[in-house]
Amino acid sequence: xxxxxxxxxxxxxxxxxxxxxATAELVAERGPSGFSLREVARRAGxxxxxxxxxxxxxKGLLTAVxxxxxxxxxxxxxxxxxxxxxxxxRLNAMGKAYVRTAFDFxxxxxVMCSGDLIDHDNETFSHNAERAYETLLQAxxxxxxxxxxxxxxxxxxxxxxxxxHGFAVLSLGxxxxxxxxxxxxxxxxxxxQLLINGYAAR
Amino acid sequence: xxxxxxxxxxxxxxxxxxxxxATAELVAERGPSGFSLREVARRAGxxxxxxxxxxxxxKGLLTAVxxxxxxxxxxxxxxxxxxxxxxxxRLNAMGKAYVRTAFDFxxxxxVMCSGDLIDHDNETFSHNAERAYETLLQAxxxxxxxxxxxxxxxxxxxxxxxxxHGFAVLSLGxxxxxxxxxxxxxxxxxxxQLLINGYAAR
DNA sequence: CGGCCGCAGTTGCCAGTGTCAAGTTGCTGG
DNA sequence: CCAGCAACTTGACACTGGCAACTGCGGCCG
Numbered sequence: 001x002x003x004x005x006x007x008x009x010x011x012x013x014x015x016x017x018x019x020x021x022a023t024a025e026l027v028a029e030r031g032p033s034g035f036s037l038r039e040v041a042r043r044a045g046x047x048x049x050x051x052x053x054x055x056x057x058x059k060g061l062l063t064a065v066x067x068x069x070x071x072x073x074x075x076x077x078x079x080x081x082x083x084x085x086x087x088x089x090r091l092n093a094m095g096k097a098y099v100r101t102a103f104d105f106x107x108x109x110x111v112m113c114s115g116d117l118i119d120h121d122n123e124t125f126s127h128n129a130e131r132a133y134e135t136l137l138q139a140x141x142x143x144x145x146x147x148x149x150x151x152x153x154x155x156x157x158x159x160x161x162x163x164x165h166g167f168a169v170l171s172l173g174x175x176x177x178x179x180x181x182x183x184x185x186x187x188x189x190x191x192x193q194l195l196i197n198g199y200a201a202r
Numbered sequence: 203x204x205x206x207x208x209x210x211x212x213x214x215x216x217x218x219x220x221x222x223x224a225t226a227e228l229v230a231e232r233g234p235s236g237f238s239l240r241e242v243a244r245r246a247g248x249x250x251x252x253x254x255x256x257x258x259x260x261k262g263l264l265t266a267v268x269x270x271x272x273x274x275x276x277x278x279x280x281x282x283x284x285x286x287x288x289x290x291x292r293l294n295a296m297g298k299a300y301v302r303t304a305f306d307f308x309x310x311x312x313v314m315c316s317g318d319l320i321d322h323d324n325e326t327f328s329h330n331a332e333r334a335y336e337t338l339l340q341a342x343x344x345x346x347x348x349x350x351x352x353x354x355x356x357x358x359x360x361x362x363x364x365x366x367h368g369f370a371v372l373s374l375g376x377x378x379x380x381x382x383x384x385x386x387x388x389x390x391x392x393x394x395q396l397l398i399n400g401y402a403a404r
Numbered sequence: 405c406g407g408c409c410g411c412a413g414t415t416g417c418c419a420g421t422g423t424c425a426a427g428t429t430g431c432t433g434g
Numbered sequence: 435c436c437a438g439c440a441a442c443t444t445g446a447c448a449c450t451g452g453c454a455a456c457t458g459c460g461g462c463c464g
């Protein structure tokens with residue numbers, strides 16, 4: 001997300017990045033409710049008030065991590081859409097990318113979902129989030145153009161996003177390590193099939 | 203969910219119920235992260251350790267409230283399906299009932315969604331939750347019988363649940379008080395249309 | 405009818421938390 | 435070389451969840 005800058009900016013090296021990383025790790029380990037500013041500071045090897053200096057308060061730090069998560073999602077979307085010409089295949093690939101990102105960055109995803117404790121009005125957060133949604137919108141417009149000009153793009157986008165998001169949350173809740181990610185990929189294939197059938201009708 | 207029992211069981215009257223109610227109210231006001239055992243106790247007019255006596259710890263109380271929420275959902279499902287013969291109409295009504303329940307009991311719903319801080323292995327919680335899912339499964343079996351015998355019921359159920367749940371979460375996040383509930387009903391109508399089209403195909 | 409046992413609820417304590425204010429450290433530009 | 439400022443630390447305060455020990459009331463058994 002952020003490469004180490006050439007001119008080491010201050011004492012620690014890059015404390016903000018270290019704090020974001022520690023937060024993601026901690027949330028991945030103990031869940032959002034196990035997060036604490038002081039524990040993050042401890043893991044980064046700094047004093048308990050250091051995080052506040054960079055992120056204001058706990059909501060600020062979590063919001064930054066959530067924004068990073070949407071950043072990851074955006075790059076995953078871009079990679080998934082790369083060179084895929086068929087709009088349906090692209091939508092399918094994006095769905096898989098979404099779920100895969102949730103599994104690859106459970107800490108980030110956990111924070112992104114804990115609506116209450118992040119600041120949705122934060123600029124870079126909402127920018128990243130809207131960019132992801134805009135990418136989905138465009139993918140669905142492409143599906144509309146290819147499949148059914150009467151498709152209500154807004155409704156389909158909300159439906160698709162809700163579905164993938166809900167599915168990712170439910171899948172992360174259950175223990176899907178056993179079944180593995182390819183089982184989820186298969187599920188996404190089924191969902192895409194069902195959705196596209198619905199979108200194509202009439 | 204629980205009528206006041208005729209024989210007042212102990213000092214307070216019915217402290218557990220009062221604590222559940224206070225919890226739901228508090229979460230509705232301040233969100234799950236604004237919840238605190240002590241504030242709940244304060245609102246119920248008891249000492250700060252009283253909740254622990256009935257619910258063990260904070261996770262215990264929140265789990266009980268989440269279980270209540272699923273109870274509400276079950277009664278809403280039952281009421282929505284009552285006397286509706288067409289399986290598609292029934293599924294549609296259930297979707298609306300889900301969203302409406304989320305809006306009518308935002309405290310309960312907020313707790314139900316905060317996966318991290320409730321105990322998913324709790325008996326009555328998982329019982330209520332599975333009952334709700336089973337109701338959905340049956341509704342989808344009815345759709346399959348009416349519309350497409352080849353429909354994969356499990357996949358369709360996961361898809362439907364994910365969709366409605368995701369939609370409810372996203373709708374609660376946004377400020378949909380302006381648009382009103384009938385706008386959401388309309389959205390559910392659209393979604394049902396799209397889903398049924400998908401389910402009916404081939 | 406009386407004593408006692410148990411449960412509902414309380415009080416007090418401890419470690420830990422977020423946040424704020426005031427201090428300290430060390431790089432940087434003039 | 436030194437002033438200033440950004441990056442951090444230290445210390446304090448109010449609050450939290452959880453535990454242990456306490457009180458007091460009701461019902462039950464003798």
